[in-house]
Amino acid sequence: MPDIQDSLDRIAADMAGRMDRGEVAHYIPELARVDPARFGIAVALPDDRVLSAGDSTLPFSIQSISKVFTLSIALGRLGDQLWSRVGREPSGQAFNSILQLEHEKGRPRNPFINAGAIAVTDAILAGHQPKELLGEILRFVRAAAGDDDIHINHAVARSETATGHRNLALASFMKSYGNLINPPELTLGAYFHQCAIEMSCQQLARAGLYLTSAAGTPRMLGPDRVRRINAIMMTCGHYDASGDFAFRVGLPGKSGVGGGILCIVPGKASVAVWSPGLNKQGNSQLGTEAIERLASDMGWSVFGASHTANPD
Numbered sequence: 001m002p003d004i005q006d007s008l009d010r011i012a013a014d015m016a017g018r019m020d021r022g023e024v025a026h027y028i029p030e031l032a033r034v035d036p037a038r039f040g041i042a043v044a045l046p047d048d049r050v051l052s053a054g055d056s057t058l059p060f061s062i063q064s065i066s067k068v069f070t071l072s073i074a075l076g077r078l079g080d081q082l083w084s085r086v087g088r089e090p091s092g093q094a095f096n097s098i099l100q101l102e103h104e105k106g107r108p109r110n111p112f113i114n115a116g117a118i119a120v121t122d123a124i125l126a127g128h129q130p131k132e133l134l135g136e137i138l139r140f141v142r143a144a145a146g147d148d149d150i151h152i153n154h155a156v157a158r159s160e161t162a163t164g165h166r167n168l169a170l171a172s173f174m175k176s177y178g179n180l181i182n183p184p185e186l187t188l189g190a191y192f193h194q195c196a197i198e199m200s201c202q203q204l205a206r207a208g209l210y211l212t213s214a215a216g217t218p219r220m221l222g223p224d225r226v227r228r229i230n231a232i233m234m235t236c237g238h239y240d241a242s243g244d245f246a247f248r249v250g251l252p253g254k255s256g257v258g259g260g261i262l263c264i265v266p267g268k269a270s271v272a273v274w275s276p277g278l279n280k281q282g283n284s285q286l287g288t289e290a291i292e293r294l295a296s297d298m299g300w301s302v303f304g305a306s307h308t309a310n311p312d
């Protein structure tokens with residue numbers, strides 16, 4: 001088994017020379033300005049070490065990766081009641097699909113597609129002002145990462161507020177079925193701001209350590225909930241590419257349209273990668289490849305170690 005740092009260095013060097021980097025997210029104008037040549041990767045270990053390569057200290061927009069943290073807060077606060085509002089099945093549809101939501105009468109398939117994440121944010125917003133909830137989300141993420149220097153990029157939040165008509169449609173749709181407590185604009189205000197949290201790969205990898213359940217990592221949630229969040233990351237974390245990610249990587253992961261991926265090696269490590277170019281399902285193109293390489297190098301998979309560098 002190669003050394004983690006050697007593997008990260010080789011992956012970062014290889015990714016630096018790649019031309020086929022995917023497309024940055026254009027539907028959020030502020031994200032369309034991000035340099036597609038950026039690449040960072042970091043591995044946080046339960047013994048407090050963080051190994052990294054490339055642009056691993058530059059903050060990027062975590063976007064949908066924030067859904068893992070809001071799901072954690074929601075399960076901690078509401079427990080299994082949450083499942084009356086949102087399912088836990090893979091959607092097989094695009095992250096912002098409207099089709100399935102109508103078919104299933106306003107109850108989103110899972111907490112990671114946009115409709116499901118909006119329902120989760122709505123559930124934990126109930127009775128609070130968006131500012132209070134955002135303070136709670138930031139406190140959660142900062143405590144998980146052991147780092148107070150984590151903030152919301154308000155320009156990104158404003159940019160999505162101005163253009164997020166599709167999310168407004170999803171939220172209004174749920175409201176029409178009685179599956180939204182707050183006014184759609186209020187819930188979306190909180191949702192767009194949680195998506196606009198910025199973290200570096202090093203910070204994000206550290207923030208994911210609680211999901212490894214390894215001894216010595218922060219205990220943000222009971223072990224049963226952590227296990228279940230990992231299951232949903234595995235089955236739903238990459239939307240209609242979740243099956244492919246499980247096939248190629250074999251680890252629970254969550255992507256965001258900022259180009260980040262958080263990936264959990266249960267009991268062992270938390271990995272964050274960032275490359276802003278996306279594939280057609282809206283997941284980081286080189287980020288997925290990088291994690292596939294790292295997992296294969298290290299023999300990391302919940303399905304058993306792989307012994308060939310190129311299993312295909």
Ligand code: DON
Pocket residue numbers: 062063064065095096114160167192195255256257258281282283
């Ligand atoms: O709601 C949206 O469309 C974005 N704020 C987040 C979507 C996202 O990150 C999808 N992930 N790959």
